[in-house]
Amino acid sequence: MWKEKWIQHLRNEKNYSSHTEISYLTDLTQFQQFIEEECGEFDPEQIDSDLVRLWIAHLVEEGIKPRSANRKLSAVKTFFNYLNKIGAVSGNPAEKIRGPKTPKKLPAFVHHEEMIRVIDDERAYPDNFEGQRDRFIIELFYVTGIRKSELIGIKNSDVDNYTKTLRVTGKRNKQRIIPLSDDTVEKLKKYIQLRDREIENKSPHLFVKKNGNPMYPKMIYNIVRKHLDSIPTLSKRSPHVLRHSFATEMLNNGAEINAVKELLGHSSLASTEVYTHVTFEELKKVYHNAHPRAKN
Template sequence: MCIKSFLSYIRYEKNLSSHTVLSYKNDLFQFKAYMVRETGTFSPESVDLDMVRNWVVSLVEGNISSRTISRKVSALRSFFKFLVKRKVISSTPIRGIQLPKIRKQLPAFLRQEEMDLLLDETDFGDGFRAVRDRLIINLFYSTGIRSAELIGLKDIDVDVSISVLKVTGKRNKQRIIPFGEELRTWIEEYREIRDREISSNSEFFFIKEDGESLYPELVYRVVTRYLKTVSTLTKKSPHVLRHTFASAMLNNEAGLNSVKELLGHSSLASTEVYTHISIEELKQSYKQAHPRAERKGGRYEN
């Protein structure tokens, strides 16, 4: 009963996504099953620190990834905080848990020459779909918006008179993103062919040939189809173009706070990961350019 109340709380009061709620549900019921297996029962009041530690150890021994374990413990921590708040228990047992270290992966991104090749040299074809798909790629790269934000763009949100987008992000937070002359020209070309060839009463900016709005799988297919033509990255997705936008901005001396606002990050820490991309690029450039960067040993080594 406590778990169900908690799940209702995070879904309807905290307004967390259905995906997050499902993940927390699975994590909590997994912990409950562990407790029943080990102790014969599950009672939040009887859970102590050692029980939680033993559960974490069992996850590690089961070859569960560090990132997944951290999420599971986070779910448990939120659950017990909720119970303390509701006065079901007096204190939380989640204290001093030593979690396995997470090796932070740098976001995948395309280099500028790859994006130039894609946008300047690639033949997208002719007609409405070609113009739309080229604009989708350019909009991701030029603004750094998320896939859901692109799909949710309304026609009134795209203002070419002042070259800005009004984007509705996570938790309905809105932000304004400026764009350049090239994107403005492509937007006008797309609107012209859309309004001429497609009969639709849709309020959305991007639509399909039948006049209906886009959906995530379609956008994903468009992006991956064209990224494959210029990149050997294992991961190819709209989010890779978001990473590419952030990397390009920072590599060309944009301020970290400006990039944070453009991406719609709530915390500067989320944006700082892209500074590591820039540092990695500097290291690579140094190794390629400096004549002694790859030399080993002391002064007398040939």
């Protein structure tokens, strides 16, 4: 009963995605099963912080990765916050519980010179609608840092050529405005002209398949992966790598971190700060490769 109402709360009031709903529901069900095995019943009012800690320890012993364990803990915290809000419990036993430390991995990104080579490779893009569309998609990811879902959701009405801006809808339906360069605006106009000339089935979506229907996530992912395959040193090949590349280039070229945060649509500065570690790693490489004492 509580679980169903909680999921409705996440969907209707918190605007959580269906993917997050499913993950959180699975996590809470696993927590419930653990509590029932330990206590014989699942009574939220009787659950204390020691039981939550015991569950986290159990997850670690079972070999659950820290990232997954922390997400499960987040689900339980969110559940008790909801119960506390409606007066079903007093307090949140998971509130002060810290999950296992997650090793931070530096995000993969593409250097500017490599990115230009990928975009400008005429042989990689057929001289037709799909080829030119794919090329512009790659470039738009790189010059705006938008997410895959945001690109798919762009409507024709989100483009403003007069102010040279693009409106995107991010996580939890939060909208933000991204400035476009003169060059990007011109390329955008050419793409729209080509699309309108070649595609009969008109759509409100900016990016469409050759039959006029909206594109889908796996299709976008495959397009990006195909063209990033030309970079053999790249560990990952996905739209998110281009988002990482955008943020890294912005910070490497002197952009203020809060400005990058707004452009990326991050709700927390901590999410943006990971890219400062990337830029510092680049500085270390330059130092060790260039300074004679560092070489020794």
